[in-house]
Amino acid sequence: AQSVTQLGSHVSVSEGALVLLRCNYSSSVPPYLFWYVQYPNQGLQLLLKYTSAATLVKGINGFEAEFKKSETSFHLTKPSAHMSDAAEYFCAVSQASGTYKYIFGTGTRLKVLA
Amino acid sequence: DTAVSQTPKYLVTQMGNDKSIKCEQNLGHDTMYWYKQDSKKFLKIMFSYNNKELIINETVPNRFSPKSPDKAHLNLHINSLELGDSAVYFCASSHSGAVNTEAFFGQGTRLTVV
Numbered sequence: 001a002q003s004v005t006q007l008g009s010h011v012s013v014s015e016g017a018l019v020l021l022r023c024n025y026s027s028s029v030p031p032y033l034f035w036y037v038q039y040p041n042q043g044l045q046l047l048l049k050y051t052s053a054a055t056l057v058k059g060i061n062g063f064e065a066e067f068k069k070s071e072t073s074f075h076l077t078k079p080s081a082h083m084s085d086a087a088e089y090f091c092a093v094s095q096a097s098g099t100y101k102y103i104f105g106t107g108t109r110l111k112v113l114a
Numbered sequence: 115d116t117a118v119s120q121t122p123k124y125l126v127t128q129m130g131n132d133k134s135i136k137c138e139q140n141l142g143h144d145t146m147y148w149y150k151q152d153s154k155k156f157l158k159i160m161f162s163y164n165n166k167e168l169i170i171n172e173t174v175p176n177r178f179s180p181k182s183p184d185k186a187h188l189n190l191h192i193n194s195l196e197l198g199d200s201a202v203y204f205c206a207s208s209h210s211g212a213v214n215t216e217a218f219f220g221q222g223t224r225l226t227v228v
Contacts, residue, residue: 043219
């Protein structure tokens with residue numbers, strides 16, 4: 001069975017500071033991993049995805065994530081937070097083929113302080 | 115040019131009523147989903163359909179009945195609405211046969227049962 005765990009339901013950073021959102025996964029098959037962002041009253045938008053081509057994945061809006069198999073982690077980072085980054089962030093996992101299910105973590109609300 | 119569109123965006127109704135939410139995707143995907151997001155932002159899959167066939171039914175009450183008239187549409191009908199059904203319902207779609215595919219989400223339908 002697959003699952004993801006997001007440590008920290010709320011994270012606050014100052015504008016310009018490093019953003020680090022944590023995600024650990026559990027999967028018995030090679031996983032596909034995703035980070036989505038949800039702005040208030042909106043749907044989920046893909047930030048980036050890991051597909052085994054490269055362990056360091058760059059996404060939109062300056063975000064990136066590194067897949068570490070030894071740590072079963074896929075943490076999301078951004079060097080310098082912007083006020084517009086304030087949102088809910090979700091890590092998700094699916095299996096590599098025949099995907100009929102995306103399993104989401106419980107989400108992390110990012111707050112950016114001026 | 116909305117990729118995944120749901121209607122209505124907001125739905126307020128009384129307990130015991132029956133309501134439907136419609137979803138359409140124009141991405142040519144073969145798999146569609148319904149997710150429920152509760153007040154704590156937790157996203158849980160309800161159903162997934164592949165080529166109009168039900169693939170996943172995650173122990174959802176029988177009062178919820180999805181219908182997929184074709185690959186581009188997946189509607190959700192809810193009978194005898196209860197207070198606990200209040201949530202945001204997201205439709206999503208993906209291409210099951212593609213490598214590294216992500217799910218595309220609609221904007222959500224906020225259902226409030228009073």
